[in-house]
Amino acid sequence: DMFDCVMPTRNARNGTLFTSFGKINIKSARFATDRAPIDPQCDCYACRNYSRAYLSHLYRAGELTFFRLASLHNLHYYLNLMRQMREAITAGEFEKFRRNFYAKRGKDAPSI
Numbered sequence: 232d233m234f235d236c237v238m239p240t241r242n243a244r245n246g247t248l249f250t251s252f253g254k255i256n257i258k259s260a261r262f263a264t265d266r267a268p269i270d271p272q273c274d275c276y277a278c279r280n281y282s283r284a285y286l287s288h289l290y291r292a293g294e295l296t297f298f299r300l301a302s303l304h305n306l307h308y309y310l311n312l313m314r315q316m317r318e319a320i321t322a323g324e325f326e327k328f329r330r331n332f333y334a335k336r337g338k339d340a341p342s343i
Contacts, residue, residue: 243301
């Protein structure tokens with residue numbers, strides 16, 4: 232299951248990409264020469280085939296290809312995140328999942 236939301240594609244159109252360690256904004260100059268994939272832990276088409284530098288170039292050039300690749304990546308990220316959540320819930324380990332999710336982003340998990 233996946234919640235019905237335009238957030239992954241809307242953020243992609245604005246240059247924001249979701250990763251296993253937090254969000255990045257491809258508009259940042261630091262990505263202009265970055266040969267790494269969007270997220271080294273992601274196996275989506277965009278991450279397997281294109282660098283942050285190339286995606287940064289596409290974004291700055293206004294190429295439609297960027298918006299497709301970024302949307303594909305963000306949707307893949309959220310579908311994978313929901314799958315991981317379901318698996319953690321089924322295994323009775325959601326609290327562990329939640330703590331790890333925030334830890335990878337350098338944050339403490341908020342209390343619930």
